[in-house]
Amino acid sequence: DIVMTQSPDFLAVSLGERATINCKSGQSVLFSSNNKNYLAWYQQKPGQPPRLLISWASTRESGVPDRFSGRGSGTDFTLTISSLQAEDVGIYYCQQYSTTPYTFGQGTKLEI
């Protein structure tokens, strides 16, 4: 199984400041055949299901504010919130879908 490790586990950022969450996969999730990284990011708020923010490591989903961005390749990825808003509080997960079983990171709890 591909182990996904996020850092940090907890992150406190002031409103308007930048938040950066890291995700490292136990093996590369980059497919050379199409040069795509099989990596997604989700946001989960209390009492809600996860919400897909970013797919293919850097493609923002429709309706996701442009303060959210993803980057990275191979085994190292980051999710950045450029200017933290109050509604961004929650738990963030990365997920690899390159190989079954699809696996998630342990989550990063983001607080103000």
Place this chain on the structure above:
Amino acid sequence: QLQLQESGPGLVKVSETLSLTCTVSDGSISRSNYYWGWIRQPPGKGLEWIANIYYSGSTYYNSSLKSRVTMSIDTSRSQFSLKLSSVTAADTAMYYCARTPADCYFDYWGQGLLVTVSS
């Protein structure tokens, strides 16, 4: 707007079989570019992928659960289902159904159903 809705018992006894159904609102369950999946989340913990199914009935199971999991699909009713046998307290979790384009990330999720396993 696509909606997914989980249904089933919220309480299952140890050693019995957990059975859940997900109803897809917009008829897209038969479209060739979508798979459908189950993901669970124990209280206060992270996410675990359980299985995916294609409209043709092809299935992909998490190897850690494979011996106990069965997924099925009924396109005529716009539903897919999960059965997890021989449950223990460790199977207590919020169970989510979700859509995955081309067997990848999960772009639409149900609200989840909390299933408690108790003796």
